Amino acid sequence: MPPKSDPELTALRKELEELYKNLQEEQKKYQDGTLQELCESVGPAPKVRLTTRKLMKGHLNKVNSVHYSGDSRHCVTGSLDGKLIIWDTYTGNKMQIIPLRSAWVMSVAYSNSGNLVACGGMDNMCTVYDLNNKDANGVAKMVRELAGYDGFLSSCRFLNDKTIITGSGDMKICKWDLETGRKISDFIAHNGDVVSISLSPDGNSFITGSVDKTCRLWDVREEKPKQTFFGHDADVNSVCFHPSGYAFATGSEDKSARMFDIRSDQQIAVYKPPSQNSGFTSCGLSLSGRILFCGSDDNNIHMWDSLKNQHNGKN
Template sequence: MPPKGDSETQALRKELEELYEKLKEAQQGAADVKLEETCSGVADAPKVKLTTKKLMKGHLNKVNSVHYSGDSRHCVSGSLDGKLIIWDTYTGNKVQIVPLRSSWVMSVAFSPSGNFVACGGMDNMCTVYDVNNRDATGVAKMTRELAGYEGFLSSCRFLDDKTLITGSGDMKICMWDLESGKKTADFPGHNGDVVSISLSPENNMYVTGSVDKTCRLWDIREEKPKQTFFGHEADVNSVCFHPSAQAFCTGSEDKSARLFDIRSDQQMALYEPPNKSSGFTSCGLSLSGRFLLCGSDDNNIHIWDTLKNQHNGCLPGHENRVTSLTVAPNGIAVVTSSWDQNVRVWG
C-alpha cells in the first residue's frame, strides 16, 4: 500500500490536471478565430535572404550565450573557455577579452548603454564588469559579484546601468541594485529552473521561460506574476518580447516555437519546422515582429512568417548546436553563437 503522502500528492496532481484542462477548454472557447485565418488577406512575406556577414572566431570552446549592446554594433559572447569577448560586429574584430574566474558560463548580458556586461553560470553567481574602466592589464574591471543563489545562474538582463534581473536554477527571480550590490527583490518565479528572461520594449514588464513548461509575465514593480501561459510540452528554452509589447514568442525543447498574446491570455500560433526533428534553444523577432528566428539543435536558424504561420527557410552555417540568438535593437542584423566555438553575424 503506498504511503499516505503519495496518494495525497497523486490526488492533488490529478485535481491540478483537471483544473488545467478546464482552463484550456475555457481559453479555446474564447478563441473565435485563428491568427493565420485573420491574416489570410495579408500578402506573403518575401523570402528572407540573410547571409553570414562576419564569422567571428576567437573562442576555444563552446559558446553558450551572446547578447547585443544597445548601440546595435557591439555584442558580448560567453564561452566554456572561461572568456567573455566583446566584439565589434561591423568589423568582426575583438574589442576586449575578459578572463573569468569560472569557465562555466551559461548567460551573458550587455547593458543597453554599453557600459556594463554581466555573466554567470554554474558558479551560482552573477558577475558584472565595467567595459569603460580597465585595470593595469587593460581588462575590464569587475564591479560586482552578486552571490546568494542556490542554483546555477541561467539568465540575466539589465534594466539600466543600476538594475539587473536574474533567473536561476533555484526557480527564483532576483532584482539587484548594482550601486549597492544588494538584492532588492527575491521571489519564487516558477516550479522549475528559470531559463530565459526577455524585457518588454518599455522596460516596465518582462517575461520568463522555465523547465516547468510555462511562461510567466511580470511587472517589474510586483513580486507575483501577472499571467501564466501554458501550452508547451517540454522546457521553454527561450522567450522574446514582441516589439508591440502585446505578445511574446518562445522556443522550446518540444520542437516547436509559439506566439502568445498577452491581451487574450493565450497561445495565438504554433510554429513547427518542416522536419520536426530537434528542439529550439533560442528565439528572436525582427524589428517589425513579422519574422521569428529560432536557433536549433540541428545547427540551423529557422525562420517563420509570424502572421501567416509559414516556414520561411533556414540559415545554415554553424557546424554544431546553435545556443543563443540576439537581434540588433535597430533590427539590421542578427548574431548567433554555437557549440562550434564560433559567433556569426547575419545581415
C-alpha cells in the same frame, strides 16, 4: 532502487494538471481565431536568405550566450573557454577580452547604455564588469559578484545601469541593486528552473520561460506574475518579446515555437518545421516582428512568416 513516489505529491500534480487543462479550455472559449486565420488577406513575406556578414573568431570552446548592447552594434559573448569577448559586429573586431573565474558560463547580458556586462552560470553567481574602468592589466574591472543562489544562473538582464534581474535553477527571480550589491527582491517565479528572460521594449515588464512548460509576464515593480501562459508540452527554452510589446514568441523542447498574445491572454500561433526532428533552443524576432527565427538542435536556424504561419526555410 528508485525512491517510492509520494501518493500525496502525485495527487497534487494530477490536480495541478487538471487546473492547467481547465484554464486552457476556458481560454479557448474566448478565442475568435488564430493569427493565421485573421491574416489571410495579408500578402506573404518574401523568402529570407541568411548570409554571413561577419565571422567573428576568437573563442576556443562552445559559445553559450550572446547579447547586444543598446546600439545594436556591440555584443558580448560568453564561452566555455572561460572568456567574455566584447565585439564590434560592424567590423568583426574584438574590443575587449575578459577572463573569468569560472568557465561554466550559461548567460551573458549587455546593458543598454553599453557601460556594463554581466555573466553567470554553474558558479551560482552573477558577475558584473564595468567596461569603462580597467584594472592594472587593462581588463574591464569586476564591480559586483552577486551570490546567494541555490541553483545555476540561467539568465540575466539589465533594467538599467543600477539594476539587474536574474533567473536561476532554484526557480527564483532576483532583482539586484548594483550600487550596493544587495537584493531588492527575491521570489519563486515558476514551478521549475527559470530558463529565459526577455524584457519588454519599454523596459517596464518582462517574460520568463521555464522547464515547468509555462511562460509568465511580470511587472518589474511586482513579485507576483500578471499572467501565466500555457500551451507547450515540454521545457520553454527561450522567450522573446515582440517589438510591439503586445506579444511574445517562444522556443521549446516540444519541437515547436509559438506566439502568445498578452491582451487576449492566450496562444495565437504554433510554428512547426516540416520535419520535427529536434527541439528549439533559442528564438528571436526581426525588427518588424514579421519573421521568427529559431535555433534548433538539428544545427539549423528555422524561419517563419509569423503572420501567415509559413515555414520560410532554414539555414
